[in-house]
Amino acid sequence: MKGRLLLLQVATPALAIVFGMLIASVMILAIGRNPIDVYAVMVRFSLTRTDSLFSILFKTTPLIFAGLAVAMSFRASLFNIGVEGQYYIGAFCAALVGFSLRGLPAVVHLPLALLAAAGGGMVWALVPIALKLRRGAHEVITTIMMNYIASALLLYLINDVFRDPTQIGTPRVRTPVVAPAARVPSMGPLLAPLGLHGSDVEKLNLLLPLGVTIAVVLAYFLSRTRFGYEVRAVASNPLAAEAAGIPNARVQFGMFMLSAGIAGLVGLNDILGFFGYLDIDFPKGLGFLGISVALLAKNNPLGVIPAALLFGFLDRGAAGVQFFARVPKEIIVILQAIIILAIVVAYELLTRYVRTQRKREAELVVTATPVAEGTGS
Amino acid sequence: MNDLFIELRHITKRFPGVVANDGVDLAVRTGEIHAIVGENGAGKSTLMRILYGLYQPDQGDIAVKGQTAVIDSPRRALELGIGMVHQHFMLIPVFTVAENVILGSEPASGLGRLRMREARQRVADLCRQYGFILDPGAEVGALSVGEQQRVEIIKVLYRGAELLILDEPTAVLVPQEVEELFHNLRRLKEQGKTIIFISHKLDEVLAISDQVTVLRHGRVVGTVPAARTTKAQLAEMMVGRPVLLELEHPSVTPGQVRLEARRLRVPGGGKRLAVREVSLAVRAGEVYGVAGVEGNGQTELVEALVGLRPIAGGQLLVDGRDVTHATARAIRLLGVAHIPEDRHRRGIALPMAVWENLILGHHTRDEFTHGALLDRPGIQGFVRRRVGDYDIRVADTDAPVLALSGGNQQKVVVAREFSFNPQVLVAAQPTRGLDIGATEFVMRQLLAARSSGMAVLLISANLEEVLSLSDRIAVMYGGEMVAEFARAEATPAELGLYMTGTKRKDEARAG
Numbered sequence: 001m002k003g004r005l006l007l008l009q010v011a012t013p014a015l016a017i018v019f020g021m022l023i024a025s026v027m028i029l030a031i032g033r034n035p036i037d038v039y040a041v042m043v044r045f046s047l048t049r050t051d052s053l054f055s056i057l058f059k060t061t062p063l064i065f066a067g068l069a070v071a072m073s074f075r076a077s078l079f080n081i082g083v084e085g086q087y088y089i090g091a092f093c094a095a096l097v098g099f100s101l102r103g104l105p106a107v108v109h110l111p112l113a114l115l116a117a118a119g120g121g122m123v124w125a126l127v128p129i130a131l132k133l134r135r136g137a138h139e140v141i142t143t144i145m146m147n148y149i150a151s152a153l154l155l156y157l158i159n160d161v162f163r164d165p166t167q168i169g170t171p172r173v174r175t176p177v178v179a180p181a182a183r184v185p186s187m188g189p190l191l192a193p194l195g196l197h198g199s200d201v202e203k204l205n206l207l208l209p210l211g212v213t214i215a216v217v218l219a220y221f222l223s224r225t226r227f228g229y230e231v232r233a234v235a236s237n238p239l240a241a242e243a244a245g246i247p248n249a250r251v252q253f254g255m256f257m258l259s260a261g262i263a264g265l266v267g268l269n270d271i272l273g274f275f276g277y278l279d280i281d282f283p284k285g286l287g288f289l290g291i292s293v294a295l296l297a298k299n300n301p302l303g304v305i306p307a308a309l310l311f312g313f314l315d316r317g318a319a320g321v322q323f324f325a326r327v328p329k330e331i332i333v334i335l336q337a338i339i340i341l342a343i344v345v346a347y348e349l350l351t352r353y354v355r356t357q358r359k360r361e362a363e364l365v366v367t368a369t370p371v372a373e374g375t376g377s
Numbered sequence: 378m379n380d381l382f383i384e385l386r387h388i389t390k391r392f393p394g395v396v397a398n399d400g401v402d403l404a405v406r407t408g409e410i411h412a413i414v415g416e417n418g419a420g421k422s423t424l425m426r427i428l429y430g431l432y433q434p435d436q437g438d439i440a441v442k443g444q445t446a447v448i449d450s451p452r453r454a455l456e457l458g459i460g461m462v463h464q465h466f467m468l469i470p471v472f473t474v475a476e477n478v479i480l481g482s483e484p485a486s487g488l489g490r491l492r493m494r495e496a497r498q499r500v501a502d503l504c505r506q507y508g509f510i511l512d513p514g515a516e517v518g519a520l521s522v523g524e525q526q527r528v529e530i531i532k533v534l535y536r537g538a539e540l541l542i543l544d545e546p547t548a549v550l551v552p553q554e555v556e557e558l559f560h561n562l563r564r565l566k567e568q569g570k571t572i573i574f575i576s577h578k579l580d581e582v583l584a585i586s587d588q589v590t591v592l593r594h595g596r597v598v599g600t601v602p603a604a605r606t607t608k609a610q611l612a613e614m615m616v617g618r619p620v621l622l623e624l625e626h627p628s629v630t631p632g633q634v635r636l637e638a639r640r641l642r643v644p645g646g647g648k649r650l651a652v653r654e655v656s657l658a659v660r661a662g663e664v665y666g667v668a669g670v671e672g673n674g675q676t677e678l679v680e681a682l683v684g685l686r687p688i689a690g691g692q693l694l695v696d697g698r699d700v701t702h703a704t705a706r707a708i709r710l711l712g713v714a715h716i717p718e719d720r721h722r723r724g725i726a727l728p729m730a731v732w733e734n735l736i737l738g739h740h741t742r743d744e745f746t747h748g749a750l751l752d753r754p755g756i757q758g759f760v761r762r763r764v765g766d767y768d769i770r771v772a773d774t775d776a777p778v779l780a781l782s783g784g785n786q787q788k789v790v791v792a793r794e795f796s797f798n799p800q801v802l803v804a805a806q807p808t809r810g811l812d813i814g815a816t817e818f819v820m821r822q823l824l825a826a827r828s829s830g831m832a833v834l835l836i837s838a839n840l841e842e843v844l845s846l847s848d849r850i851a852v853m854y855g856g857e858m859v860a861e862f863a864r865a866e867a868t869p870a871e872l873g874l875y876m877t878g879t880k881r882k883d884e885a886r887a888g
Contacts, residue, residue, distance in 0.1 A: 225749045225750050226746055226749055226750070226751055229740055229751055230740070232729060232733065233726055233733070233737060236727065236728040236729050237725070237727065237729075239722050240717075240722070240723050240724060240725055240726050241737070242685060242723075243683070243685060243705060243723040243724070243738075244709075244737040244738030244740075245704070245710075245738055246706075247706075355779065355780075356393045
């Protein structure tokens with residue numbers, strides 16, 4: 001039973017992806033192209049070229065952080081839609097620490113920048129969570145509002161306060177370049193001995209292994225620690241948790257801060273790992289993609305990794321089909337959306353199926369063994 | 378009068394994973410009161426839903442007055458003269474009795490104008506015909522539960538039902554209201570109506586019915602005339618083994634006061650006080666029972682006693698220590714266990730595993746933790762012992778608790794709350810929704826706790842349960858304790874008078 005359940009859990013998203021591809025096929029047919037050719041181009045372009053593979057990994061990195069951030073809040077029955085705004089603020093704080101301090105060694109400067117990013121994200125989440133826990137204001141509303149504020153604030157800070165003075169007179173609106181000691185080291189030197197070279201390889205940085213490590217640590221933390229247990233209790237029945245003496249508000253606060261802290265790191269892949277400055281056109285929308293990633297991963301920290309990879313793959317594939325199959329990349333955006341919808345439906349069906357299976361199993365046990373004989377474990 | 382009103386032949390109904398009805402035969406004669414009894418999950422409700430057209434049987438057929446019939450909707454059931462009085466009332470509180478009764482089949486003129494006067498007249502006629510005491514113009518929200526039930530019955534009669542199905546009609550009534558209901562039912566029977574009465578209260582079944590059909594695991598165990606059977610026999614048919622209906626209540630000398638409330642005031646929703654100046658003291662080795670119709674402040678009282686609801690005034694003491702403003706956690710750590718009135722709300726987390734539910738609230742104990750980590754081997758040992766000791770029927774304690782039956786879920790709660798030697802037990806409606814077997818189990822556990830010196834506060838709407846377990850019995854009405862009795866003094870009829878607010882203790886003391 002357990003093995004079969006695991007298989008189903010893996011098969012469900014796979015089926016949803018296939019379903020999404022089928023629907024997208026109809027659209028590809030409608031614009032007069034052969035879907036099989038398009039998918040073939042997509043797969044060939046994305047998976048047979050070194051630059052594509054590394055580009056996928058680079059795009060996956062922030063999605064891991066974003067997916068984890070959203071998943072952590074969902075785990076505590078909170079909807080942190082504010083990952084978007086929290087990573088804007090986190091990115092700015094990291095850039096600020098990066099360019100305003102000089103002469104620190106990398107072992108101090110980089111961690112400081114990372115902490116600043118996480119701290120910025122947390123500070124930005126304080127108002128929504130305080131309003132939620134004290135006044136019951138719904139965090140979906142408040143975090144969305146905070147996103148708008150973060151967006152406007154960031155434009156102001158980059159354009160009017162911290163704009164790199166050497167760029168004035170050019171169309172480039174960005175902060176000064178961060179100190180080398182605050183930059184996240186590239187994985188290029190590690191990969192060079194393996195014969196991997198090129199700009200896409202160089203782009204990949206140590207935030208990818210950091211993201212994977214955080215995912216593994218969180219998985220362990222949630223399943224094995226006392227706090228993780230309390231999180232499960234609060235999420236699955238807050239009233240029963242309260243009756244058991246678990247401080248609901250404290251648990252939810254902790255998880256929201258964890259979520260926001262991770263959210264603060266989302267933008268660093270681009271800011272500290274690649275560009276080295278915060279441009280007014282820095283990549284946006286990663287926080288919202290994180291919601292899709294968390295959904296696909298069913299809020300499982302380890303599941304976030306393949307889910308983020310899928311979105312990285314689709315993103316790269318979109319560029320491929322646009323260029324080589326001359327299919328608008330919006331088709332791939334639609335594909336993403338349909339996959340998400342299919343996933344939601346498929347998970348719901350799976351949950352219902354598992355529930356009836358479990359019921360049936362439990363009842364079989366009861367009728368088969370009238371007296372339970374140490375059936376525990 | 379020997380013709381059959383309805384005959385079910387070999388009805389089988391399957392749901393994914395269960396056979397709810399397995400070849401059920403049932404014959405109900407016109408003009409009789411036919412009780413259907415069985416434990417939870419025995420298939421009573423499914424059978425009635427088939428009869429009322431809500432479900433279609435997979436096999437078997439139904440004959441109404443000798444004619445084979447397909448009942449594919451409640452509308453069709455009503456056309457055949459079959460009406461259902463639901464356990465949960467489906468009434469609109471702001472409408473009058475007459476308005477509620479006609480809802481869905483309003484008498485109207487050709488132009489669609491509602492003939493309210495005619496409706497009211499017809500409702501009044503029905504009440505007179507069947508001897509129902511009910512004012513057609515009264516607003517339903519202001520009526521008592523018993524009166525609301527009468528409205529439900531009139532509703533069904535208004536639609537021309539010849540056969541009335543009553544699903545657990547006495548569950549919500551106090552003894553006096555049960556008497557009135559039975560009076561009404563007998564009157565209906567005299568007028569030629571047929572009644573199917575679903576219940577698991579055996580005393581009532583024996584008092585009102587002509588025939589009793591017992592279901593177990595979806596099958597008919599037998600149909601017996603009520604006059605020629607006993608409670609014990611019916612219970613044995615239901616459970617499949619002899620059941621002890623009268624629990625031994627050995628005398629225990631009470632010890633010191635463990636739980637004490639002094640003039641406790643507890644807010645309900647908003648500013649209104651749900652508990653007004655309640656004082657009580659529960660001693661070690663006694664069961665202190667609180668009887669009362671639900672919604673008279675019991676929920677709020679219990680929540681206040683275990684630290685889940687702020688106390689507006691008065692004092693709460695556990696072992697002489699003031700815990701009026703203590704947290705739920707602090708009160709729990711002083712040895713106060715709590716069986717919540719609604720296990721799905723406060724007792725268990727349904728999606729969590731059985732083992733996780735068994736340690737809820739104990740999960741911070743040293744034996745279950747290694748620093749910040751949970752100590753799985755330590756927990757496993759505890760869980761295995763609890764599952765064995767309390768006979769929780771589960772193959773895999775990693776399965777979510779929602780896979781268990783209601784009785785087994787309650788066993789999880791009881792097993793957990795009885796762990797680590799609590800000194801005080803606050804048990805709210807501990808047998809609600811449980812079948813005879815599980816009820817017997819829980820009641821035994823409560824008495825065992827009492828014998829071992831625990832102070833047990835039992836809050837229950839089930840009078841029989843309060844009477845058979847308690848050493849002292851208080852009645853709660855309107856947020857106050859209106860009476861207190863010693864075990865020997867309390868009778869159901871007397872308690873009923875206090876539960877309905879007919880009598881108060883000051884009058885009782887005077888008289």
